Amino acid sequence: MREAYQTRLDGLADELADMCDVVAGAMRKATDALIGTDLALAEEVISGDMKIDSLRDHAQEDSFALLALQAPVATDLRVVVASIHASGDLERMGDLALHVAKAARRRHPANVLPEQVQPYFAEMGRVAVELASKAAEVIRTRDVERARELESDDDAMDDLHKHMFTLMMSHDWEHGVAAAVDATLLARFYERYGDHAVAVARRTIYVVTGDMPAPAQT
Amino acid sequence: MREAYQTRLDGLADELADMCDVVAGAMRKATDALIGTDLALAEEVISGDMKIDSLRDHAQEDSFALLALQAPVATDLRVVVASIHASGDLERMGDLALHVAKAARRRHPANVLPEQVQPYFAEMGRVAVELASKAAEVIRTRDVERARELESDDDAMDDLHKHMFTLMMSHDWEHGVAAAVDATLLARFYERYGDHAVAVARRTIYVVTGDMPAPAQT
Known part of the structure; x- marks a missing residue:
C-alpha cells in the first residue's frame, strides 16, 4: 500500500515534467509555424492541444485520487497541491501556444x-521553450536554485515584450494598425507563457521549502 | 471537532464569494477610472490589489489546513479542491482589474x-462586473442552473471583444497605432476576466455534480 502510494506520488511529478516537455514542444512548433508561415506545423499544434488538455485532466484526477484515498500530509500534501496548480499553469501554456499557432493559420499564406519584428518573436519563442524545458528539469530534480533562476531568465522575455511595445508606439512603425494589433496579442501570449513557466518553478520551491516565494508582478 | 470542520468548510465558500464581490468592485472602479480618466479611483484599485492577493493566500491556506487536518472526502474534498482553483482565478481577475487601472493611470490626464470605443469598454466593464457578481451568487447558493448561465452571459463579452477587433482592423480606424495597441490589450483584459469568472462558476458545477463541464475555448 505504502509502496503503491509512493509510486503514484512520484508518477505525478513525472506527469508534470512530461507535460512541461509537451508544452515546450508545442511552443517551439508554434513559433516555427509563425516565423516560417508553415501551415502544416500550425495545424499540428492546434490538433495537439486536446492531448495537453487530457494530460491536465489526468494529472488533476491523480491528484484528487491521492487526496481522497491517501490523505497525504506535510511534503506529500504540498506535492499534490502544487500539482493541482502546476497542471493548470501547464494547460494554459498549451493554450497560449495554440493561440500563436492559430494566428499563424489565420493569416496564412x-x-x-x-x-522587422520577426527576430524578436523568434527570440521570445526561444526563451519560452527554454523556460518550459527548465521547469521540467526543476520538477524532476527539485533543484530550488535552478527554480529561482527562472525568475531572472524570464526577465529576458519581459525585456523583449517591452521592446516590442516601444517599437509599435514609436512613429517609425510603418506596418499599420492591423499588424500592430496582431503583434500586441502575440507578444502578450509569449509573455504570459513565460509567467506560467515561472509559476510552475515556484511551485517546486514551495514543495521543497514549504514557502511560496512572492510572485512577480505581471 | 466535526462542527468546527463544517464551520471551516462553510467559511471557505464565504471567503470565495466575498472575493468575487471584491474583484467585481475592483473592475467596476477600474472601468470608471478608465472611462472617466479618474486618477484617484485608478490609484484605489492599484493599492487595493494587495488585499486581493492576501485574500487568495488566506483561502489557499485554509484549503491546505482542511486537507492536512481533516482529510475531507467526496463532496467536501471537491469543495476544497475547487476552492484552490477558484481562489487562483479570482486573484487573476484582481490582476486584470489592476492592469486596467494601470492603463488609466499611465495615460492620465x-x-x-x-x-468612439469608450461605450464598448463601458459595456465590457458592466458585463465583467455582472459575471463576477453572479459567480458570487453561484458560490453562495450552489445553484447549478445559474452557474451554467455564466457561459452564455460571457458570450456578450466575447462579442464585444470580437467587435473591437473588427473596428481596429477596418480601414476606418482613425486613431492610430498607439490607441489600437492600448485598446487591444484592454479588450483582452476584460475578455480574460470574463473567462475566469466562468471558470469559477464551473467549479461550483463540479462541486455539486462531481463532473467538470467541458471548458469554453479561449
Whole structure:
C-alpha cells in the first residue's frame, strides 16, 4: 500500500515534467509555424492541444485520487497541491501556444508579422521553450536554485515584450494598425507563457521549502 | 471537532464569494477610472490589489489546513479542491482589474481610449462586473442552473471583444497605432476576466455534480 502510494506520488511529478516537455514542444512548433508561415506545423499544434488538455485532466484526477484515498500530509500534501496548480499553469501554456499557432493559420499564406519584428518573436519563442524545458528539469530534480533562476531568465522575455511595445508606439512603425494589433496579442501570449513557466518553478520551491516565494508582478 | 470542520468548510465558500464581490468592485472602479480618466479611483484599485492577493493566500491556506487536518472526502474534498482553483482565478481577475487601472493611470490626464470605443469598454466593464457578481451568487447558493448561465452571459463579452477587433482592423480606424495597441490589450483584459469568472462558476458545477463541464475555448 505504502509502496503503491509512493509510486503514484512520484508518477505525478513525472506527469508534470512530461507535460512541461509537451508544452515546450508545442511552443517551439508554434513559433516555427509563425516565423516560417508553415501551415502544416500550425495545424499540428492546434490538433495537439486536446492531448495537453487530457494530460491536465489526468494529472488533476491523480491528484484528487491521492487526496481522497491517501490523505497525504506535510511534503506529500504540498506535492499534490502544487500539482493541482502546476497542471493548470501547464494547460494554459498549451493554450497560449495554440493561440500563436492559430494566428499563424489565420493569416496564412501571409506572414502575421512584419519582417522587422520577426527576430524578436523568434527570440521570445526561444526563451519560452527554454523556460518550459527548465521547469521540467526543476520538477524532476527539485533543484530550488535552478527554480529561482527562472525568475531572472524570464526577465529576458519581459525585456523583449517591452521592446516590442516601444517599437509599435514609436512613429517609425510603418506596418499599420492591423499588424500592430496582431503583434500586441502575440507578444502578450509569449509573455504570459513565460509567467506560467515561472509559476510552475515556484511551485517546486514551495514543495521543497514549504514557502511560496512572492510572485512577480505581471 | 466535526462542527468546527463544517464551520471551516462553510467559511471557505464565504471567503470565495466575498472575493468575487471584491474583484467585481475592483473592475467596476477600474472601468470608471478608465472611462472617466479618474486618477484617484485608478490609484484605489492599484493599492487595493494587495488585499486581493492576501485574500487568495488566506483561502489557499485554509484549503491546505482542511486537507492536512481533516482529510475531507467526496463532496467536501471537491469543495476544497475547487476552492484552490477558484481562489487562483479570482486573484487573476484582481490582476486584470489592476492592469486596467494601470492603463488609466499611465495615460492620465489623457484618456487611453478614443471616444468612439469608450461605450464598448463601458459595456465590457458592466458585463465583467455582472459575471463576477453572479459567480458570487453561484458560490453562495450552489445553484447549478445559474452557474451554467455564466457561459452564455460571457458570450456578450466575447462579442464585444470580437467587435473591437473588427473596428481596429477596418480601414476606418482613425486613431492610430498607439490607441489600437492600448485598446487591444484592454479588450483582452476584460475578455480574460470574463473567462475566469466562468471558470469559477464551473467549479461550483463540479462541486455539486462531481463532473467538470467541458471548458469554453479561449
